[in-house]
């Protein structure tokens with residue numbers, strides 16, 4: 001029997017994953033990230049005027065990388081600081097998709113055995129990324145489909161409670177609110193005690209034996225994680241952000257021990273045990289395989305799915321880059337941003353302490369109207385960030401350098 005209440009908290013991740021080693025891949029270049037651009041030029045530094053007091057005093061980051069930029073196409077003069085919204089596909093991913101599209105012109109060239117090659121590899125690589133087993137991974141169309149799978153898979157009682165926290169992505173409401181009507185459960189929202197939600201806020205609201213579902217869409221790939229150490233029961237994740245995949249990709253992880261106790265439900269025919277042998281499909285009494293494959297999106301887990309091909313190539317790329325490298329790189333850029341934002345015009349809207357932050361940072365102007373104006377001005381000047389819940393969210397990636405942060409600051413201060 002599964003326990004009575006289910007809790008969600010993507011915020012737990014940020015504090016639980018501290019203590020990762022420094023990334024060995026970053027090469028030290030004299031003068032920090034902006035010492036030279038990729039053409040060998042020294043960029044100018046933005047000078048702050050006397051009124052432009054910075055909000056923190058972090059120094060110029062001392063690590064740098066210049067050749068990651070080569071892994072993406074040119075951004076046509078745009079400064080892209082919006083990976084938390086939509087990842088630009090790396091070149092290697094686009095090549096992989098193109099190859100699969102070409103293969104679809106001549107399907108007779110491929111043996112049946114190739115059908116499962118991509119999903120098998122993708123599952124194994126996602127498992128590697130989060131410290132799980134491949135059979136615990138379902139390949140989905142995004143985070144919501146994983147949350148829906150959990151909603152249908154549990155045995156609910158009308159006294160059950162779902163806890164989520166303030167500021168969580170709307171999928172928490174779109175998944176769990178209808179369950180109030182359907183199963184008679186109750187959705188409760190945890191509010192932060194201080195300025196920002198902390199792990200302690202969520203833990204204080206949990207009852208013993210609660211199941212924990214983490215939405216890792218804004219951290220998986222950019223924050224090192226190990227599902228067993230997180231103490232999670234389920235993970236749901238969108239693939240088009242820090243996993244660098246196409247829109248319409250994602251994964252769902254379920255702890256192996258829970259597989260035996262979930263409610264039976266409809267599943268796709270390729271999740272039948274032995275369905276990888278097309279000439280021996282069971283047409284009379286197909287039994288579901290003891291794995292998370294039953295939650296694979298129908299027609300999803302195949303070599304011929306262009307979207308899945310993108311996730312496969314991108315997850316391999318992320319594994320090569322390592323989440324440690326991404327986090328370190330981003331935290332340096334965001335620290336630098338906070339050290340340059342003028343305190344008379346801007347206020348931090350995410351923790352200044354990097355240990356309490358994920359891979360991006362947020363700030364606001366002195367009034368909501370000015371924040372909206374600032375966002376508009378940035379966009380007009382081809383600097384791309386997000387406006388979320390009245391806050392400007394800056395989410396860099398490996399292709400960004402300190403010059404991009406300089407450009408952001410220049411638009412704000414001029």
Ligand SMILES: Cc1ncc(COP(=O)(O)O)c(C=O)c1O
Nearest residue numbers: 142143144145169215217218238
């Ligand atoms: C925390 C979080 N979860 C999930 C999503 C997307 O969910 P889905 O993959 O279901 O579209 C987003 C998108 O911005 C997000 O920020």
